[in-house]
Amino acid sequence: MPDLAAARVDLEGALGPDGVLADPLGLALYARDASMVEGSAGLVAFPTDADQVSACLRIAAGHGLDVVPRGSGTGLAGAAVPVGDALVVVTTKMRRILEVRPEDRLAWVEPGLFNLDLSTELRPSGFTYAPDPSSQQVSSIGGNVNTNAGGPHCLALGVTSAHVRAVDLALPDGTIERLGAEGPAAPGYDLRGVVVGSEGTVGIVTAVCVRLTPIPPDVRTLLLDFATVADCAETVSSVIRRGVVPAALEMMDQGIVRAVERFAHAGYPTDAAAVLLVEVDGLSAGVEDQVAEIEAAAHEHGVGTIRTARDETERQLLWKGRKSAFGAIAQIAPNYHLHDCVVPRTKLAETLAGIYAIAKRHDLIVTNVFHAGDGNLHPLFSFDRRVPGTLERVLAAADDVVRLSLDAGGALSGEHGIGLEKRDFMALAFSEVDLEAQACVRAAFDPDGRMNPRKVLPDGARCGEFAAAAMARDGDLPEGTWI
Amino acid sequence: VDLIHPHSVEAAASALVEASRLGTRVLVVGGRTQMDRGNPTEVDAELWTTLLDRVVRYEPDEMIVVVEAGLRLRDLRATLAEHGQEWPCDAEEDATVGGAIATGADPVRQLRVGLLRDTVLEVEAVTGDGRRTRSGARTVKNVTGYDLHRLVTGSLGTLACIAQVALRVRPLPRAARTLVTRDGGLDLGRRVLETVPLPAAVLAEPDGVTVRLEGWPDEVREQEDALRRVAAADPVDGAFPGRVFPDATTLVEAAVVPSALPALLEERGAFSASIGVGLAWIPVSGPEDLAEVRGRAERLGGIAPVVRGDGGLGDVPVPALGVHLRMKAAFDPAGILAPGRGWIP
Numbered sequence: 001m002p003d004l005a006a007a008r009v010d011l012e013g014a015l016g017p018d019g020v021l022a023d024p025l026g027l028a029l030y031a032r033d034a035s036m037v038e039g040s041a042g043l044v045a046f047p048t049d050a051d052q053v054s055a056c057l058r059i060a061a062g063h064g065l066d067v068v069p070r071g072s073g074t075g076l077a078g079a080a081v082p083v084g085d086a087l088v089v090v091t092t093k094m095r096r097i098l099e100v101r102p103e104d105r106l107a108w109v110e111p112g113l114f115n116l117d118l119s120t121e122l123r124p125s126g127f128t129y130a131p132d133p134s135s136q137q138v139s140s141i142g143g144n145v146n147t148n149a150g151g152p153h154c155l156a157l158g159v160t161s162a163h164v165r166a167v168d169l170a171l172p173d174g175t176i177e178r179l180g181a182e183g184p185a186a187p188g189y190d191l192r193g194v195v196v197g198s199e200g201t202v203g204i205v206t207a208v209c210v211r212l213t214p215i216p217p218d219v220r221t222l223l224l225d226f227a228t229v230a231d232c233a234e235t236v237s238s239v240i241r242r243g244v245v246p247a248a249l250e251m252m253d254q255g256i257v258r259a260v261e262r263f264a265h266a267g268y269p270t271d272a273a274a275v276l277l278v279e280v281d282g283l284s285a286g287v288e289d290q291v292a293e294i295e296a297a298a299h300e301h302g303v304g305t306i307r308t309a310r311d312e313t314e315r316q317l318l319w320k321g322r323k324s325a326f327g328a329i330a331q332i333a334p335n336y337h338l339h340d341c342v343v344p345r346t347k348l349a350e351t352l353a354g355i356y357a358i359a360k361r362h363d364l365i366v367t368n369v370f371h372a373g374d375g376n377l378h379p380l381f382s383f384d385r386r387v388p389g390t391l392e393r394v395l396a397a398a399d400d401v402v403r404l405s406l407d408a409g410g411a412l413s414g415e416h417g418i419g420l421e422k423r424d425f426m427a428l429a430f431s432e433v434d435l436e437a438q439a440c441v442r443a444a445f446d447p448d449g450r451m452n453p454r455k456v457l458p459d460g461a462r463c464g465e466f467a468a469a470a471m472a473r474d475g476d477l478p479e480g481t482w483i
Numbered sequence: 484v485d486l487i488h489p490h491s492v493e494a495a496a497s498a499l500v501e502a503s504r505l506g507t508r509v510l511v512v513g514g515r516t517q518m519d520r521g522n523p524t525e526v527d528a529e530l531w532t533t534l535l536d537r538v539v540r541y542e543p544d545e546m547i548v549v550v551e552a553g554l555r556l557r558d559l560r561a562t563l564a565e566h567g568q569e570w571p572c573d574a575e576e577d578a579t580v581g582g583a584i585a586t587g588a589d590p591v592r593q594l595r596v597g598l599l600r601d602t603v604l605e606v607e608a609v610t611g612d613g614r615r616t617r618s619g620a621r622t623v624k625n626v627t628g629y630d631l632h633r634l635v636t637g638s639l640g641t642l643a644c645i646a647q648v649a650l651r652v653r654p655l656p657r658a659a660r661t662l663v664t665r666d667g668g669l670d671l672g673r674r675v676l677e678t679v680p681l682p683a684a685v686l687a688e689p690d691g692v693t694v695r696l697e698g699w700p701d702e703v704r705e706q707e708d709a710l711r712r713v714a715a716a717d718p719v720d721g722a723f724p725g726r727v728f729p730d731a732t733t734l735v736e737a738a739v740v741p742s743a744l745p746a747l748l749e750e751r752g753a754f755s756a757s758i759g760v761g762l763a764w765i766p767v768s769g770p771e772d773l774a775e776v777r778g779r780a781e782r783l784g785g786i787a788p789v790v791r792g793d794g795g796l797g798d799v800p801v802p803a804l805g806v807h808l809r810m811k812a813a814f815d816p817a818g819i820l821a822p823g824r825g826w827i828p
């Protein structure tokens with residue numbers, strides 16, 4: 001067993017007494033993220049710079065402590081939930097923008113910086129940082145990197161990985177390596193590409209070099225409503241078939257529209273079965289061409305009204321509706337379980353029908369607001385966990401949703417990650433050989449298996465060369481880790 | 484050298500099992516268009532992927548195509564064009580999909596179409612010891628598990644043999660136009676990039692700037708008008724991109740940040756520099772000239788591998804060497820895949 005008291009003394013020596021939490025309330029706060037999973041933390045550290053991150057890792061290594069990196073804690077898959085007596089290293093005190101270099105189309109930032117603060121800061125330069133997860137007001141760039149976060153505006157421009165040029169990564173032994181390059185090519189394997197989306201299992205990101213994207217000269221935002229969910233979903237494929245890749249293509253069903261409308265008053269049509277929020281951008285001339293194609297696609301599927309934002313104020317209002325969805329659903333019930341799965345775009349309509357059927361079967365309320373253009377669904381089950389038996393039904397429904405999307409040829413997660421929540425489903429998506437290879441990728445960074453253990457891969461997945469060490473360490477998941 | 488020319492992924496896997504057992508060193512070969520990339524390697528056998536050339540699945544509405552790695556770009560382009568789509572890779576017609584991925588051939592049009600690595604959604608690869616392993620998924624978005632497909636992209640055949648891939652494709656632009664200005668130089672290139680909104684590529688040479696415009700017809704007209712406000716320019720016929728410096732025996736592909744291009748190319752007589760990207764193709768006259776270019780690139784924080792002729796990758800240290808070595812050991816335990824060709828010793 002690691003000696004937590006001794007580790008605490010060392011950490012306080014390196015970070016100062018304010019940099020370490022060890023009281024029961026503090027430990028409880030950092031024992032969970034935004035998922036339904038709860039674990040337990042041994043110690044919590046708040047480094048203020050890269051050197052202090054290194055110190056945390058060296059001290060953890062010296063005391064044999066597991067390490068769980070954590071940003072803002074908005075993750076939805078339990079990847080930042082500590083298991084056992086781990087040291088949670090929180091990057092929220094590292095939130096500086098280190099440099100902005102428009103000519104090189106890059107900026108260096110610290111991992112704790114809020115996503116939206118970066119975009120806001122960049123705007124005067126004529127550039128933006130494209131990924132915009134719904135949590136962007138409070139989620140950190142470091143967390144976004146670790147989950148390979150998406151967002152509405154990732155349809156045309158790609159998710160986080162496409163916007164990260166390089167990272168400084170503190171390896172489990174505390175050494176910091178720059179992976180990737182500021183320029184267009186780097187020597188060696190694309191380790192940067194592995195770090196992005198690694199859910200804190202390969203090291204701690206101490207700085208991120210993000211790609212800046214020019215803000216397009218013109219943008220048009222449309223809200224389209226439909227009498228049936230199927231018509232709305234099929235319009236998505238029709239738009240793509242016409243050769244249009246909008247900047248964003250978001251779908252909301254009636255349940256979510258009604259909740260949002262009471263909250264945001266964006267003028268969404270509450271009698272429609274579903275709406276599409278579509279944004280196209282580019283040069284003014286091209287924008288007109290794209291709008292014409294989208295309208296034609298929508299008419300093929302019996303669109304009701306097409307509302308076009310007349311100005312930036314109206315555009316922001318339409319987006320407020322979309323972006324406030326997860327706040328608005330608190331009106332439906334006190335708790336919600338938000339899913340994340342991807343299916344081929346052409347399977348959206350049937351998958352949605354399947355999701356409604358699952359909700360009915362388990363007697364649950366489900367609403368849907370999601371990135372339709374990517375086929376990335378977010379069914380949202382609202383419930384009251386105080387009602388006995390409800391939680392069990394919610395979890396059973398979750399299981400059904402995973403199988404439904406895999407049966408449709410989809411993936412386990414589009415943007416939230418695997419974490420603890422979905423790791424035991426990994427064997428449904430990959431063979432044993434695949435999982436062993438993935439375990440080797442991870443072990444190449446962390447041969448001792450101390451970085452965020454038990455996450456992403458199921459316990460059985462081992463890299464041959466490193467299997468013995470891992471098996472000696474892991475017992476069963478501690479009692480009470482789940483919920 | 485011996486030849487392994489498998490008809491199936493299974494056969495390729497068996498061959499690699501055997502090669503690892505016997506210690507037979509193997510170079511995986513696609514279309515033979517980028518053989519000079521990487522450091523020289525000595526092998527006992529070549530594994531040709533060119534019989535693995537099926538289009539496994541293509542659903543245009545999904546904008547995803549699944550193909551075997553030996554498919555030639557010429558054939559892939561023809562298949563996709565029937566549905567008005569393209570894979571945004573600018574490699575040569577004879578190149579194979581797997582070869583383009585293994586060499587990390589980022590498109591010249593990357594300002595508009597992005598990077599090659601972001602189009603590779605799923606890879607089935609055969610490890611050096613013959614294990615068939617898959618990562619990623621056939622969806623445009625996916626964060627499930629570790630991205631082995633990232634590692635093989637640009638790995639120069641040193642980690643695994645790419646057997647089958649799912650690629651994200653895109654609509655072909657409705658309009659495309661290539662123009663060349665009558666004056667040249669990096670400064671003009673930079674002014675073009677600042678003035679013309681969202682170009683696909685701006686390639687500055689000493690005596691002209693080639694500008695590639697792609698998009699909706701009205702959009703391309705608007706871009707062209709913007710270009711003409713900066714410089715007189717004439718349209719060019721033919722495919723884009725053309726072969727860079729076709730007569731050069733030794734060609735470097737330097738990579739630095741865009742703001743370092745002037746320092747990299749100062750007093751060089753011939754170059755083609757991708758403005759806003761930071762790639763520069765530079766013909767070099769011999770080992771001393773190569774060393775000079777390489778020295779400059781490295782002082783500017785970049786790299787300068789040779790892509791045609793002799794010279795290899797250059798002597799740049801890789802970061803996290805231990806991670807690299809463990810990765811190589813895990814995927815090619817017998818060390819038979821293209822020994823020495825990559826960046827690690």
